[in-house]
Amino acid sequence: MTDASDLRLGVTGATGRMGREVLEAVDDREGCDAVFAVNRSPEADEIGGVPIEPASEFDALVAEREPHAVVDFTGPDAALAYAEACAAAGVAFVTGTTGIDGGDRERLREASESIPVLHASNFSRGVAVLDRLVAAATRSLPEFDIELVETHHRGKRDAPSGTANALLRTVESAREEAAEGGADSDPPGRVHGREGEAPRQPGEIGVHAVRAGAIAGEHELLLAGDHEELRIAHRAGDRGVFAAGALEAADWLAGRDPGWYDFAEVIDG
Missing domain, CATH: 3.40.50.720 (NAD(P)-binding Rossmann-like Domain)
Known part of the structure; x- marks a missing residue:
């Protein structure tokens, strides 16, 4: 320094x-x-x-x-x-x-x-903390379905975003840890969007990229069980x-x- x-x-x-x-x-x-x-x-x-x-x-x-x-x-x-x-x-x-x-x-x-x-x-400091929360939530709720939605400005070239990919790696790593610990967790697999007849499969991680306007960056992880859901989100205003x-x-x-x-x-x- x-x-x-x-x-x-x-x-x-x-x-x-x-x-x-x-x-x-x-x-x-x-x-x-x-x-x-x-x-x-x-x-x-x-x-x-x-x-x-x-x-x-x-x-x-x-x-x-x-x-x-x-x-x-x-x-x-x-x-x-x-x-x-x-x-x-x-x-x-x-x-x-x-x-x-x-x-x-x-x-x-x-x-x-x-x-x-x-x-x-x-x-972003907030995203760094978000990543830690995602890891903790995924390990604690191994049976919950997971969907990730990220939104950025119309000019962003890569999809999913680099941040989304980093969060996905965190989810996958946490699921592997949960499985090694004896939890009933299916192997993770990414599904980018859905179209037509596409029922959810065990172990899927849904990934959705939205591009619109001048949005600086939004990332939301949804963990859903049968009777409850947890949403962890970060939004950058600038x-x-x-x-x-x-x-x-x-x-x-x-x-x-x-x-x-x-x-x-x-x-x-």
Whole structure:
């Protein structure tokens, strides 16, 4: 962790929805400075007083401006390239880019052998707590049916959202734990939406993605038994909450030993 008055950041995907939010959050945060911001296709001269520079200059900018950490919200290919450049330069890397899985995740983990890396599908403190509640509820109610509904703005590309996928992994892991403990729990299986004749099968986890308007993000998990139901939900009123969480993560991560870190560790201090 850096001194609170001396956090130097690089920002990627600067003209995207989250890149803009991050730069505005930096501008509002005392003791935080964006020493550079890049975008593959610059659509603005500056944001929050920070000049937007070509992504092709990223490697040189990391070396010249010496940030403590880079905050990334781009796409999987770009995020991996930035992570590897940060690994070569010895700069901590924080990314909220979704869609990173399989071999891509392994490449990101390889970068964490040289630098501290923190990848999170969501930088909201509330969502971090939601994940813990989902795990506890799923373990305690193994016989209940589960449905997950997530809602985002019309421009969101991936479905289900990265946060939804993280919550689904939590549900699946908790069900496996319950089964190992002797509970009567069927193997989990995801069903994305339903159409026509589609009666619910044992062990299903229903998944529904809604895209509309300018909704920042909503996630609701329904656990339903025969005579009762439990709903656990989180709603983000503004994307600024995710940008603030990413800056908090960058401040916490900067200066730590190389390794793979989780946003829950930031929440726990």
